[in-house]
Amino acid sequence: MNGLLKGKKALITGASRGIGRAMAIRFAEQGADVGFTYLSSVEQGETLVKELSAFGIKAIGYQSDASDFNAAELLINNFIKDFGTLDVLVNNAGITRDGLLMRMSEEQWDEVLRVNLKSVFNLTKSATKHLLKQKFGSVINVTSVVGIKGNAGQANYAASKSGILGFTKSVALELGSRNIRCNAIAPGFIETEMTGKLAPEMVDEWKKNIPLRRGGKASEVADCAVFLGSDLSSYITGQVIQIDGGMLT
Numbered sequence: 505m506n507g508l509l510k511g512k513k514a515l516i517t518g519a520s521r522g523i524g525r526a527m528a529i530r531f532a533e534q535g536a537d538v539g540f541t542y543l544s545s546v547e548q549g550e551t552l553v554k555e556l557s558a559f560g561i562k563a564i565g566y567q568s569d570a571s572d573f574n575a576a577e578l579l580i581n582n583f584i585k586d587f588g589t590l591d592v593l594v595n596n597a598g599i600t601r602d603g604l605l606m607r608m609s610e611e612q613w614d615e616v617l618r619v620n621l622k623s624v625f626n627l628t629k630s631a632t633k634h635l636l637k638q639k640f641g642s643v644i645n646v647t648s649v650v651g652i653k654g655n656a657g658q659a660n661y662a663a664s665k666s667g668i669l670g671f672t673k674s675v676a677l678e679l680g681s682r683n684i685r686c687n688a689i690a691p692g693f694i695e696t697e698m699t700g701k702l703a704p705e706m707v708d709e710w711k712k713n714i715p716l717r718r719g720g721k722a723s724e725v726a727d728c729a730v731f732l733g734s735d736l737s738s739y740i741t742g743q744v745i746q747i748d749g750g751m752l753t
């Protein structure tokens with residue numbers, strides 16, 4: 505199917521690589537104009553702009569720290585200036601700073617909560633005033649199966665991702681009457697740089713427990729974002745969709 509997002513203007517955070525990058529490409533394939541962010545990967549950002557533009561859509565990369573409230577506000581204002589409107593916001597940027605609780609530092613806790621959770625507040629809050637005016641919008645927050653189930657060695661990450669679930673449902677309740685939808689995607693084990701850092705034994709153990717017996721592809725997560733950003737999901741809000749090969753079943 506083609507053109508599911510034709511004419512829509514989408515902003516995706518953290519798209520220099522991994523899941524965000526796959527989303528930006530799928531969105532462009534489906535006809536959306538795409539703005540995306542990264543923190544430090546300038547070169548990858550420039551390459552992605554070229555790749556996206558080849559689909560004949562408008563593409564702009566912004567270097568912007570999603571965890572910084574003022575930077576997020578500036579980003580949203582710049583996006584509106586550049587694209588005219590904002591239809592789909594994907595809060596994807598995220599990091600891990602793993603460690604057992606006994607050894608977890610305050611910095612590890614604060615950094616993960618700031619980048620993974622506060623960023624979602626920053627971007628959504630800044631976007632809301634525009635979405636309210638146009639009485640339309642789809643916000644998609646990237647959480648994780650770890651936010652649903654928890655994971656030893658990831659108390660900070662799990663807490664940040666659980667926080668996204670509560671935030672998503674609250675925003676769906678607050679803004680539904682204005683035709684603004686807010687949903688979450690919970691990927692399981694997806695093969696990206698983030699999971700590439702894990703020990704091979706841990707990866708094998710995870711895969712054994714996945715009914716589909718394999719890790720997911722970033723493009724498989726991106727397909728769900730296309731669905732939630734498009735009018736195919738016009739009656740869906742406040743939901744969490746797991747993309748995990750059945751892992752949490």
Ligand code: NAP
Nearest residue numbers: 518519520522523543544545569570597598648694696698
């Ligand atoms: P990744 O490959 O590590 O990519 C992370 C992206 O986020 C990069 O583009 C990075 O930009 C950007 N980023 C990091 N900190 C940022 C900040 N402060 N402001 C703006 N951008 C920032 O990660 P991924 O595996 O694609 O994961 C994407 C999302 O999916 C995350 O929220 C993650 O928690 C979630 N997730 C992933 C998996 C998985 O198995 N991979 C599973 C469940 C959930 P730079 O390149 O400039 O650093």
